[in-house]
Amino acid sequence: MxxxxxxxxxxxxxxxxxxxxxxxxxxxxxxxxxxxxxxxxxxxxxxxxxxxxxxxxxxxxxxxxxxxxxxxxxxxxxxxxxxxxxxxxxxxxxxxxxxxxxxxxxxxxxxxxxxxxxxxxxxxxxxxxxxxxxxxxxxxxxxxxxxxxxxxxxxxxxxxxxxxxxxxxxxxxxxxxxxxxxxxxxxxxxxxxxxxxxxxxxxxxxxxxxxxxxxxxxxxxxxxxxxxxxxxxxxxxxxxxxxxxxxxxxxxxxxxxxxxxxxxxxxxxxxYAPALPREPYPGGAPTVTGSPAVGGTLHCTAPAWNRARGGNPTTIRYSWATVTTAGPFTIPTPIAGAEGPDLTVEPDLSGTWVACLVTAANGAGTVTALSTAVSVP
Missing domain, CATH: 2.40.10.10 (Trypsin-like serine proteases)
Incomplete structure (x- = not known):
């Protein structure tokens, strides 16, 4: 052990x-x-x-x-x-x-x-x-x-x-x-x-x-x-x-x-507190819309938040990453400087899979939800 x-x-x-x-x-x-x-x-x-x-x-x-x-x-x-x-x-x-x-x-x-x-x-x-x-x-x-x-x-x-x-x-x-x-x-x-x-x-x-x-x-x-x-x-x-x-x-x-x-x-x-505050709880995955072609723009929309299972977010942050898979896991590699809900698709992203991450926090903790990846031709 x-x-x-x-x-x-x-x-x-x-x-x-x-x-x-x-x-x-x-x-x-x-x-x-x-x-x-x-x-x-x-x-x-x-x-x-x-x-x-x-x-x-x-x-x-x-x-x-x-x-x-x-x-x-x-x-x-x-x-x-x-x-x-x-x-x-x-x-x-x-x-x-x-x-x-x-x-x-x-x-x-x-x-x-x-x-x-x-x-x-x-x-x-x-x-x-x-x-x-x-x-x-x-x-x-x-x-x-x-x-x-x-x-x-x-x-x-x-x-x-x-x-x-x-x-x-x-x-x-x-x-x-x-x-x-x-x-x-x-x-x-x-x-x-x-x-x-x-x-x-x-x-x-x-x-x-x-x-x-x-x-x-x-x-x-x-x-x-x-x-x-x-x-x-x-x-x-x-x-x-x-x-x-x-x-x-x-x-x-x-x-x-x-x-x-x-x-x-x-x-x-x-x-043991009977009514603990709870961190935000995603009601689904973020969604990505827009054009994944080089020169295009992708937009990330945060998921709805499950109010029955989590508290209200006090901060929400967007970032972007290229992703690879290993067995049941997805490994995101942050794209330098790619903060915010919009991503301009640069030539160096050609041939990769790209996803957005939405990070939400409140006094009870922080969560990060990952979108479905989109392919950049």
Missing amino acids: TITRLRVAAAVLGTAGALVAAVPAAAMSGGQPVTDPGTAPWVATLALRGDGGLLQRAGCGGALIAPDRVLTAAHCLDGVDPSRQEVHVDARTLSKDPGEVRGIRGVSVLPGYRIIPSPANPDDPNDASAANDLAVVLLDRPVTDVAPLPVARHRPAAGTAVSFFAHGTTGHTPDWRDDVLHRGELTTLDAGACTAGTPATVDTASVLCARDSNGSGGATVTGCFQDSGSPLVQGGALVGVFSFGGETAGRSCGEPSAAYFADPAAFRAWA
């Missing part, structure tokens, strides 16, 4: 226009497979909606904290279109067990969430840390046959044994991802040891650290890709949500490092 935070640089989208993340999320290297079906049924997996296998579509982790809500990392959903995502609860083996599948009826990001550039390398988002890195996912239907994992009331003291549950990247080939749910044993660190392990800025008010000092199953449990948002548990309660890991200190998957978790106990009242 190796864990590294979901990067915040390059956008990756589903073929239906779902922004799923900015580069891959963290995952577990080391640890042991969880074979007991009664252990950790509250583990959640966020995934692109689609027809492909869950192992190929899965992204971040999370934990069911109430029948109708999952707690995950904010960076897993910041700038993502929630209408193109789904949540799987108790999916123990991703390749063959989808678990309980739910849609998303709303997302609320913790106030104060922010990405903190590394003082040592501020231009590389891979080295960045995060503060207040939590988000609540409201499910379209409650999960009634799985007992939720309660959020702890207090942060565990330094030296406490804790367990980390994740489905992420192993850091090794050919088994690049933990298909079967894994568990790793860690020990919490004090603030001094937490901040000493990385040149990144660690917001100790909202972040707690844990480390495998003994190794689990012969391999040290660390952070890697695809496990951002995954739960840290102690005494039957959620004490951490994975945020970032050894990548902030230049370490690769499997290299010994502390793991850094958002502290849900510090924000327990917010996580």
Whole structure:
């Protein structure tokens, strides 16, 4: 089980226009497979909606904290279109067990969430840390046959044994991802040891650290890709949500490092608030009209906003990108200077596919919706 935070640089989208993340999320290297079906049924997996296998579509982790809500990392959903995502609860083996599948009826990001550039390398988002890195996912239907994992009331003291549950990247080939749910044993660190392990800025008010000092199953449990948002548990309660890991200190998957978790106990009242504000929720995809021929002009129209599932946007921004596909994912490459609802088609775009992105934000978070791509002859 190796864990590294979901990067915040390059956008990756589903073929239906779902922004799923900015580069891959963290995952577990080391640890042991969880074979007991009664252990950790509250583990959640966020995934692109689609027809492909869950192992190929899965992204971040999370934990069911109430029948109708999952707690995950904010960076897993910041700038993502929630209408193109789904949540799987108790999916123990991703390749063959989808678990309980739910849609998303709303997302609320913790106030104060922010990405903190590394003082040592501020231009590389891979080295960045995060503060207040939590988000609540409201499910379209409650999960009634799985007992939720309660959020702890207090942060565990330094030296406490804790367990980390994740489905992420192993850091090794050919088994690049933990298909079967894994568990790793860690020990919490004090603030001094937490901040000493990385040149990144660690917001100790909202972040707690844990480390495998003994190794689990012969391999040290660390952070890697695809496990951002995954739960840290102690005494039957959620004490951490994975945020970032050894990548902030230049370490690769499997290299010994502390793991850094958002502290849900510090924000327990917010996580359980009955009427959370919600980020904008696209009611569809943006539309592109006009001429895609070189010299022509394309126009982007924002989607309608689903007021039943999200709040009103306070800002809306338009941008354009060329897009390529890789399996179930669409990878947009921003077109330099192409901001605003209109795009003049320049000769260098000939032979590409072009789409517009509409980014809407309010106090509860940010979403980005992608249009269907159009071909430039």
